[in-house]
Amino acid sequence: MRLQDKIAIVTGAGAGFGGGIARRFAEEGAHVIVNDINATNADGVVADIRNNGGSAICLAGDVSSDGDTAALVAGAVETFGGLDIMVNNAGVPQRNMPMDEVPEGAFDQIFNVNVKSLYWAAIHALPEMRKRGGGAFVNTSSTAALSPRAGLVWYNASKGAVNTITKGMAIELASDNIRVNAICPVAGETQMLAEFAGGEVTPEMRQMFLNSIPLGRFSQPLDIANAALFLASDEAAMITGVCMEVDGGRCI
Ligand SMILES: NC(=O)c1ccc[n+]([C@@H]2O[C@H](COP(=O)([O-])OP(=O)(O)OC[C@H]3O[C@@H](n4cnc5c(N)ncnc54)[C@H](O)[C@@H]3O)[C@@H](O)[C@H]2O)c1
Numbered sequence: 001m002r003l004q005d006k007i008a009i010v011t012g013a014g015a016g017f018g019g020g021i022a023r024r025f026a027e028e029g030a031h032v033i034v035n036d037i038n039a040t041n042a043d044g045v046v047a048d049i050r051n052n053g054g055s056a057i058c059l060a061g062d063v064s065s066d067g068d069t070a071a072l073v074a075g076a077v078e079t080f081g082g083l084d085i086m087v088n089n090a091g092v093p094q095r096n097m098p099m100d101e102v103p104e105g106a107f108d109q110i111f112n113v114n115v116k117s118l119y120w121a122a123i124h125a126l127p128e129m130r131k132r133g134g135g136a137f138v139n140t141s142s143t144a145a146l147s148p149r150a151g152l153v154w155y156n157a158s159k160g161a162v163n164t165i166t167k168g169m170a171i172e173l174a175s176d177n178i179r180v181n182a183i184c185p186v187a188g189e190t191q192m193l194a195e196f197a198g199g200e201v202t203p204e205m206r207q208m209f210l211n212s213i214p215l216g217r218f219s220q221p222l223d224i225a226n227a228a229l230f231l232a233s234d235e236a237a238m239i240t241g242v243c244m245e246v247d248g249g250r251c252i
Contacts, residue, residue: 001029002233007080009033009072009125011063011117012090014041016190017140020221021087021228026054028229031080034058035072035090063090063117073124083128085232088121089140094155096198107154114158118165126178134177136232139166140224141182141243146251152196159184163243170241179240181231186247188219215248 008025012018014036026032026049034049036042039060049056059075061068076083092113094102118139129135141162148156162182169180187193187209197205210216227246230236245251 002229002235003085004029006030006084006232007033007076007082008085008087008232009035009076009083010087010089011035011072011121012037012140013045013087014038016192017185017188017221017224018087018089019045020225021089022056023049023052023054024222024225024229025085025087025232026056027052028233030055030085032056033072033076033079035061035063037062037090063088063120064112066120066123069117069120069124073128077128082132083125083135084132085136085138086121086125086129087138087140087228087232088118089138089228090117091140091158091192093192093195094152095195096151098151099153102154110154110158111161114155115161115165118162118169122169126173126176129178130176134179136178136236137166137169137180138228138231139180139182140228141166141184143184143186143245143247143250145243146184146245149196151198166243167241174240179231179236181236181239181241182243183224183227183231184243184245184247184251185219185224186213186245186250188221188224190221193218213248213250214252217248219246219248 008030010022013022013034042058046056046058142159144156145159166182
């Protein structure tokens with residue numbers, strides 16, 4: 001078991017990549033706190049994990065909220081006794097459109113959920129990790145940070161911030177034995193893909209995405225979960241500040 005008895009929060013874990021990460025962590029022995037703004041979906045992932053003999057609880061909440069993030073960390077400590085791993089995975093897309101047509105509310109939501117959530121996670125998770133003498137953050141970024149696609153300017157920028165925050169946190173927290181890494185997935189067939197495509201994944205749009213991925217397929221939750229598992233585990237004890245592409249070669 002690669003995460004035996006580690007206590008891990010996974011945000012945005014009611015669907016998509018986060019659901020895959022939560023399930024994979026539980027298979028490897030972690031106690032998983034499944035967060036999502038959609039409580040029904042998060043409950044479903046918890047039920048799956050428990051049915052497979054794993055350990056998990058649901059703590060629904062909004063990662064862009066101070067109070068909800070405080071409650072999330074407090075719940076991990078109350079239920080399992082501490083916090084070792086924080087996976088900041090929750091994110092929202094930008095609907096593909098010209099940058100100057102994106103409404104202010106959509107811009108604010110992208111930065112609140114994709115970026116400000118890392119601020120709240122740092123504020124609330126760091127004291128608990130320091131009490132345990134170390135920890136690991138894994139942030140879900142995107143190839144959008146490294147090789148931006150047209151029509152997604154503000155989303156691309158939010159993921160650029162995730163990469164810079166990851167590296168800044170890594171250097172600042174190294175002396176606390178807290179590692180901070182990010183994963184940069186290529187397009188995945190989650191509910192987010194339609195937004196990146198502008199509302200509907202037409203066969204032409206699907207082929208356009210696939211043509212940009214040398215390995216010839218979309219990323220799957222298990223691809224992202226396996227990378228997160230490695231970065232969160234002691235196998236990556238010497239790795240911090242890395243923004244790792246899981247992208248089938250897209251960013252080469
Ligand atoms: N799907 C892709 O093509 C792709 C590619 C690169 C990176 N990503 C990133 O991967 C991460 C996961 O996305 P996904 O593809 O699994 O999408 P998804 O929409 O399937 O899952 C995202 C989950 O986050 C939850 N969520 C949204 N806002 C939240 C909030 N404020 N608080 C808590 N939970 C919230 C949603 O309810 C949803 O369950 C995101 O950070 C996304 O930006 C996705």
